Amino acid sequence: MALIETKDIIKDYDMGKVKVRALNGINISIEKGEFVAIMGPSGSGKSTLMHIIGCLDAPTEGNYILDNLKVSQLHKSELAAIRNKEVGFVFQTFNLLPHLNVLKNVELPLMYAGMSSKARIKQAKDILDSVGLSDRLKHKPSELSGGQRQRVAIARAIVNNPAILLADEPTGNLDTQAGSDILSIFSELHAKGHTIIIVTHDMAVANRANRIIKIIDGKIVDGNIAA
Numbered sequence: 763m764a765l766i767e768t769k770d771i772i773k774d775y776d777m778g779k780v781k782v783r784a785l786n787g788i789n790i791s792i793e794k795g796e797f798v799a800i801m802g803p804s805g806s807g808k809s810t811l812m813h814i815i816g817c818l819d820a821p822t823e824g825n826y827i828l829d830n831l832k833v834s835q836l837h838k839s840e841l842a843a844i845r846n847k848e849v850g851f852v853f854q855t856f857n858l859l860p861h862l863n864v865l866k867n868v869e870l871p872l873m874y875a876g877m878s879s880k881a882r883i884k885q886a887k888d889i890l891d892s893v894g895l896s897d898r899l900k901h902k903p904s905e906l907s908g909g910q911r912q913r914v915a916i917a918r919a920i921v922n923n924p925a926i927l928l929a930d931e932p933t934g935n936l937d938t939q940a941g942s943d944i945l946s947i948f949s950e951l952h953a954k955g956h957t958i959i960i961v962t963h964d965m966a967v968a969n970r971a972n973r974i975i976k977i978i979d980g981k982i983v984d985g986n987i988a989a
Contacts, residue, residue, distance in 0.1 A: 766792040771824035784810040786980040797952040799968035802977040817845040850919030854934040856911045858903040865899040889917045909940030
C-alpha cells in the first residue's frame, strides 16, 4: 500500500461568479521512502496539490489516502491533527518566528505535541546538530543567512519525525551555493529513509529527486520520470 495515494482529485475555486479548476483528475501514488519532485510552471496546480497532500486543503471531489487513512473528507480540526503529526513543511520564505531563537523555533512542534521541556530541548538540539547549526542555537532568524534559516526550517519540519517532508520551492530565495547545500540535506534525509516531496519549477532542483511528477493545467502529464 502506498503512503500517499490520490484518486481522481478535483479542486475548484470560486472566483466571484467564475469557477476555476486548479486540479482536474489527479491520480498519483507515492511509496514510503521515495524522493519525489512535483514540477510545473506557475499556475499549473502544483502548489494546490501540495496543499492537499499536506492536509492544508481538501479536494472538491475525489479521494486522498494518507498512510491508509482517507483524509480527503475530514473536517478542518481533524485535518489539522493529521497535519501536525504526519507532515513537515519547508517553505520558500522559511516561515520562522522572528522573536524566537533558533532552538525555540525548532522546539515549537514538540511543544504542541506535549513533550516535556527537557526532552524537547534535547531532541531539538540533536536535530539542529544534524543540519550543522549546533553553534547557532541562541541566534534569532535575523542573525542568520538565508541558507542557515532554511536549515532551521528543515530542522523544525523533521524534529517530530513526520511521515512526509513537503518542501515548496525550498531554494527559491537562496543563492546557488546555499541552494545546493540545502538540496544535499534533502538527499541525506532521503538516504535515512525520509519520504520527501519537493514542489518546484526548477529542473536542476527536480533532478535531485528520484522521480519527477509533471503537472500542467491541473493535470498530470508524466508521473514516472526517473530523475
